[in-house]
Amino acid sequence: MYSTEFRIRVRYAETDQMNVVYHANYITYFEVARTEAIRELGFTYREMEAMGVEMPVTEIIVRYLRSAQYDDILTVKTQLRTLPEKHHIDFYQEIFNEKGKLITSGKVTLFFLDKATKKRSKMPDILRDKLAAYFM
Amino acid sequence: MYSTEFRIRVRYAETDQMNVVYHANYITYFEVARTEAIRELGFTYREMEAMGVEMPVTEIIVRYLRSAQYDDILTVKTQLRTLPEKHHIDFYQEIFNEKGKLITSGKVTLFFLDKATKKRSKMPDILRDKLAAYFM
Amino acid sequence: MYSTEFRIRVRYAETDQMNVVYHANYITYFEVARTEAIRELGFTYREMEAMGVEMPVTEIIVRYLRSAQYDDILTVKTQLRTLPEKHHIDFYQEIFNEKGKLITSGKVTLFFLDKATKKRSKMPDILRDKLAAYFM
Amino acid sequence: MYSTEFRIRVRYAETDQMNVVYHANYITYFEVARTEAIRELGFTYREMEAMGVEMPVTEIIVRYLRSAQYDDILTVKTQLRTLPEKHHIDFYQEIFNEKGKLITSGKVTLFFLDKATKKRSKMPDILRDKLAAYFM
Numbered sequence: 001m002y003s004t005e006f007r008i009r010v011r012y013a014e015t016d017q018m019n020v021v022y023h024a025n026y027i028t029y030f031e032v033a034r035t036e037a038i039r040e041l042g043f044t045y046r047e048m049e050a051m052g053v054e055m056p057v058t059e060i061i062v063r064y065l066r067s068a069q070y071d072d073i074l075t076v077k078t079q080l081r082t083l084p085e086k087h088h089i090d091f092y093q094e095i096f097n098e099k100g101k102l103i104t105s106g107k108v109t110l111f112f113l114d115k116a117t118k119k120r121s122k123m124p125d126i127l128r129d130k131l132a133a134y135f136m
Numbered sequence: 137m138y139s140t141e142f143r144i145r146v147r148y149a150e151t152d153q154m155n156v157v158y159h160a161n162y163i164t165y166f167e168v169a170r171t172e173a174i175r176e177l178g179f180t181y182r183e184m185e186a187m188g189v190e191m192p193v194t195e196i197i198v199r200y201l202r203s204a205q206y207d208d209i210l211t212v213k214t215q216l217r218t219l220p221e222k223h224h225i226d227f228y229q230e231i232f233n234e235k236g237k238l239i240t241s242g243k244v245t246l247f248f249l250d251k252a253t254k255k256r257s258k259m260p261d262i263l264r265d266k267l268a269a270y271f272m
Numbered sequence: 273m274y275s276t277e278f279r280i281r282v283r284y285a286e287t288d289q290m291n292v293v294y295h296a297n298y299i300t301y302f303e304v305a306r307t308e309a310i311r312e313l314g315f316t317y318r319e320m321e322a323m324g325v326e327m328p329v330t331e332i333i334v335r336y337l338r339s340a341q342y343d344d345i346l347t348v349k350t351q352l353r354t355l356p357e358k359h360h361i362d363f364y365q366e367i368f369n370e371k372g373k374l375i376t377s378g379k380v381t382l383f384f385l386d387k388a389t390k391k392r393s394k395m396p397d398i399l400r401d402k403l404a405a406y407f408m
Numbered sequence: 409m410y411s412t413e414f415r416i417r418v419r420y421a422e423t424d425q426m427n428v429v430y431h432a433n434y435i436t437y438f439e440v441a442r443t444e445a446i447r448e449l450g451f452t453y454r455e456m457e458a459m460g461v462e463m464p465v466t467e468i469i470v471r472y473l474r475s476a477q478y479d480d481i482l483t484v485k486t487q488l489r490t491l492p493e494k495h496h497i498d499f500y501q502e503i504f505n506e507k508g509k510l511i512t513s514g515k516v517t518l519f520f521l522d523k524a525t526k527k528r529s530k531m532p533d534i535l536r537d538k539l540a541a542y543f544m
Contacts, residue, residue: 012443012453013296013436015289017342022285023193024163028421031160035420035479045420046479057159061197070289071443071454148307148317149300149430153423153478160421164285171284171343181284182343206425207307207318295465296435303432329431333469 002080002134006036010072020067026104027060030093033076034108037091041130053124055110058088062106066097073098083128083135087112087120138216138270142172146208156203162240163196166229169212170244173227177266189260191246194224198242202233209234219264219271223248223256274352274406278308282344292339298376299332302365305348306380309363313402325396327382330360334378338369345370355400355407359384359392410488410542414444418480428475434512435468438501441484442516445499449538461532463518466496470514474505481506491536491543495520495528 008029016022038045045055068074079092088111095104112121123131144165152158174181181191204210215228224247231240248257259267280301288294310317317327340346351364360383367376384393395403416437424430446453453463476482487500496519503512520529531539 011436011440012288013294013439016284017287017289017291018190018192019289020192023196024160024167024285027160027163028419031421032419044479054154056154056156056200056203058200059198060159062195064192064194067192071452147300147304148424149303149432151425152420153425153427155425158421164283167285168283180343207316290462290464292464295468296432296439299432299435326426328426328428328472328475330472331470332431334467336464336466339464 002037002041002131004033004037004040004078006033006076006078008032008074008076010068010070010074012070015070018067020069023062023064026062026064026095026106029074029076029095030060030078030091030106030108031057033078033093034091037078037080038127041127043127043130048124048127049115051124051126052115053121054113054115055089056113057108058111059109060106062104064104066101066103068095068097068103074103080131080134083131084123087122089123138173138177138267140169140173140176140214142169142212142214144168144210144212146204146206146210148206151206154203156205159198159200162198162200162231162242165210165212165231166196166214166227166242166244167193169214169229170227173214173216174263177263179263179266184260184263185251187260187262188251189257190249190251191225192249193244194247195245196242198240200240202237202239204231204233204239210239216267216270219267220259223258225259274309274313274403276305276309276312276350278305278348278350280304280346280348282340282342282346284342287342290339292341295334295336298334298336298367298378301346301348301367302332302350302363302378302380303329305350305365306363309350309352310399313399315399315402320396320399321387323396323398324387325393326385326387327361328385329380330383331381332378334376336376338373338375340367340369340375346375352403352406355403356395359394361395410445410449410539412441412445412448412486414441414484414486416440416482416484418476418478418482420478423478426475428477431470431472434470434472434503434514437482437484437503438468438486438499438514438516439465441486441501442499445486445488446535449535451535451538456532456535457523459532459534460523461529462521462523463497464521465516466519467517468514470512472512474509474511476503476505476511482511488539488542491539492520492531495530497531 014025077094114121150161213230250257286297386393422433485502522529
């Protein structure tokens with residue numbers, strides 16, 4: 001399993017008039033944390049796009065348990081539970097508040113797409129090699 | 137069943153560098169369409185909050201099938217398939233492009249919450265009465 | 273002078289915990305209204321980008337006089353006071369609420385940029401021709 | 409003078425189809441940096457709101473010189489050049505990229521507002537005391 005954690009502070013812009021983080025903004029927190037999870041492998045999503053591989057999101061499932069507020073520091077936990085063998089990759093993500101309480105949990109599925117042809121692709125070897133060490 | 141449609145034009149701000157709508161923005165389109173679905177009943181979500189009832193989102197499931205682009209006109213179809221009897225309500229939502237192709241489909245669950253106590257509540261009678269006619 | 277009006281309804285996502293529209297979102301309303309101002313000329317910004325001309329924003333000046341709230345219908349007035357002769361274009365924009373009160377006023381300057389070279393360009397002839405009629 | 413710096417990494421969500429940061433998002437970066445500038449004084453904007461003082465933005469002037477891209481680390485420099493004596497406060501803000509090049513510069517004016525009465529107020533004494541040391 002590959003697992004990382006990343007901390008994000010809630011911005012004023014991300015709140016709504018219910019005085020909590022607007023629900024769609026957690027989806028962005030998830031994306032930021034995935035970017036950092038890849039970076040921790042010594043590779044970046046930016047480099048992957050430059051290599052011609054895009055990763056559009058194809059499915060999200062999110063459960064909202066508690067609310068977060070302006071200026072809270074949230075911890076986003078990002079897990080890969082299996083090494084992707086095909087054209088898609090599943091990230092399991094959870095967001096915790098400063099008291100360690102679970103705010104939101106989700107599963108985000110992305111496809112590997114060839115940027116030029118827009119056809120399904122596979123995980124680039126460079127990323128696969130870096131991840132493989134975590135699944136032995 | 138209660139079913140409505142609402143059209144939304146994609147804003148430049150909603151695109152990302154993949155030249156398509158950023159995936160979290162469809163969640164906002166869903167929310168805009170729910171607001172309009174309630175308005176078509178002759179009631180508004182704004183009035184509901186003023187009455188002391190909030191509706192936080194508790195779960196979303198979204199599948200992304202195709203991408204939408206800047207300036208596209210999207211049609212968001214919003215359905216209630218059952219009359220909510222308890223503290224939650226399930227919206228089934230689909231987004232189509234101008235060619236009638238399905239872009240995104242989702243299910244969004246919201247809770248009725250008492251604004252003062254932040255405890256689970258029920259659908260306000262005024263909304264229930266308006267909806268009941270569609271489920272006879 | 274070329275002047276148009278466009279109506280926008282405030283989304284829940286655009287509010288913040290001050291119960292009003294978050295200030296940066298008015299900048300997006302301005303952009304949406306500029307898109308529509310160009311469309312009313314019988315041309316679209318999307319076509320302009322397809323022709324190889326981009327219009328990045330180079331300066332904004334915005335004054336906030338009153339606040340707007342969720343579900344308000346705002347009217348964005350967009351004016352060109354002079355026909356652009358050089359590489360930039362100035363839009364004067366005002367946002368009014370349903371009572372006709374001025375919410376926000378601004379001036380937005382954009383450059384015409386060659387998409388391929390990223391160098392300053394000029395207003396495309398097709399847009400210039402359509403606008404010229406308003407400045408005779 | 410009071411001057412602070414804060415680093416922000418560009419999120420994918422903040423880009424647009426021009427492959428750069430969407431212009432309105434810099435306004436949010438400015439706001440995030442102001443929050444941190446206040447925090448460095450040993451006080452927080454969140455506490456200020458809890459004390460009954462809100463700070464709505466009343467004017468922004470922003471010049472865009474260069475573009476920033478996904479995954480860039482930006483440095484936002486925030487300055488107070490004078491100690492506010494009245495009901496408003498002026499922040500001078502600049503955003504630099506990793507090469508030290510100026511991306512965006514702006515001036516943001518905010519009012520001190522009494523949260524209960526929504527009338528103009530003054531800078532809370534606790535904040536004034538902390539700032540005064542920088543203007544002697």
